[in-house]
Amino acid sequence: MRLPNYLEGVLRSECAVDGDDANLVLERMVQGSRFKSQLKAVMIDGVALGGFNLVDIDALHEAIGVPVITVTRDPPDLGKMESALRKHFSDWERRCEVLRRKELWEVGTGHKPILVSLAGLGHAEAEEIIKKSMVRGAVPEPLRVAHMIASGLAKGESKGKA
Amino acid sequence: MRLPNYLEGVLRSECAVDGDDANLVLERMVQGSRFKSQLKAVMIDGVALGGFNLVDIDALHEAIGVPVITVTRDPPDLGKMESALRKHFSDWERRCEVLRRKELWEVGTGHKPILVSLAGLGHAEAEEIIKKSMVRGAVPEPLRVAHMIASGLAKGESKGKA
Numbered sequence: 329m330r331l332p333n334y335l336e337g338v339l340r341s342e343c344a345v346d347g348d349d350a351n352l353v354l355e356r357m358v359q360g361s362r363f364k365s366q367l368k369a370v371m372i373d374g375v376a377l378g379g380f381n382l383v384d385i386d387a388l389h390e391a392i393g394v395p396v397i398t399v400t401r402d403p404p405d406l407g408k409m410e411s412a413l414r415k416h417f418s419d420w421e422r423r424c425e426v427l428r429r430k431e432l433w434e435v436g437t438g439h440k441p442i443l444v445s446l447a448g449l450g451h452a453e454a455e456e457i458i459k460k461s462m463v464r465g466a467v468p469e470p471l472r473v474a475h476m477i478a479s480g481l482a483k484g485e486s487k488g489k490a
Numbered sequence: 491m492r493l494p495n496y497l498e499g500v501l502r503s504e505c506a507v508d509g510d511d512a513n514l515v516l517e518r519m520v521q522g523s524r525f526k527s528q529l530k531a532v533m534i535d536g537v538a539l540g541g542f543n544l545v546d547i548d549a550l551h552e553a554i555g556v557p558v559i560t561v562t563r564d565p566p567d568l569g570k571m572e573s574a575l576r577k578h579f580s581d582w583e584r585r586c587e588v589l590r591r592k593e594l595w596e597v598g599t600g601h602k603p604i605l606v607s608l609a610g611l612g613h614a615e616a617e618e619i620i621k622k623s624m625v626r627g628a629v630p631e632p633l634r635v636a637h638m639i640a641s642g643l644a645k646g647e648s649k650g651k652a
Contacts, residue, residue: 337638338641338642338647340642362647438502463496476500477500480639484503485501485502485523486499487499
């Protein structure tokens with residue numbers, strides 16, 4: 329998306345629910361895309377794709393050479409997530425480390441603040457990108473539109489918010 | 491889409507290649523949508539969905555009570571289409587009648603003009619809607635974005651133009 333809200337392209341891929349291929353899938357999407365050279369930042373809705381398939385945004389940034397921003401609207405319950413990980417995943421320590429490594433940082437929006445974590449760019453630059461990407465309400469357009477597309481495909485008609 | 495380019499929702503459905511369910515599928519999508527009451531017009535990229543599955547826009551307008559606009563960039567070769575229909579479809583007369591019934595009307599865009607056909611609204615109103623929907627180039631945003639989504643889904647990355 330060209331900010332604030334001009335859609336330039338749509339990419340689709342798949343990762344395994346609760347798997348560990350989130351980084352690989354995102355890396356392949358970016359590296360294989362004809363939009364790669366124009367990308368200034370990759371924005372992700374939270375750090376988990378498909379259950380507990382977690383994105384290590386530092387590793388992703390290193391692999392693709394493009395800054396990565398996660399955005400979430402509600403503070404995650406890390407304690408609850410950690411006990412779920414301990415119970416169900418043999419590699420829970422690695423997953424917990426990914427969850428806890430990055431600082432969540434609040435960005436004011438004029439509505440409810442959002443929480444972001446960053447890899448490869450500073451707070452000031454990230455805040456500029458995020459604020460430029462908001463058209464109505466507090467959800468950056470790239471995430472609002474991506475959610476709408478994914479939700480429309482899965483359900484036949486888009487529902488809910490990014 | 492709220493004009494010029496604010497995406498409000500995404501709907502997905504399927505119709506049969508060369509089938510005759512295009513009208514039924516579009517009618518169900520619109521009638522079943524929570525956006526129905528806000529719709530001012532339905533815009534379609536040409537009159538054929540999936541091969542020769544043709545939309546009868548007069549019947550669609552009658553069924554949904556919302557104006558319908560088709561947009562195409564190149565003049566169709568009606569003679570060639572008619573001979574393909576005669577050759578492959580037992581109901582070719584009905585399909586040819588749908589193809590030929592509506593006048594194609596040219597709308598200037600500042601680039602190459604586009605061709606439109608209308609059901610349920612007049613030229614002046616249609617021209618206002620179409621011009622308001624163009625952000626860059628000569629393709630109305632709802633069609634440009636819908637094409638990008640469908641193409642991204644089918645191919646993994648969007649390509650080509652609506």
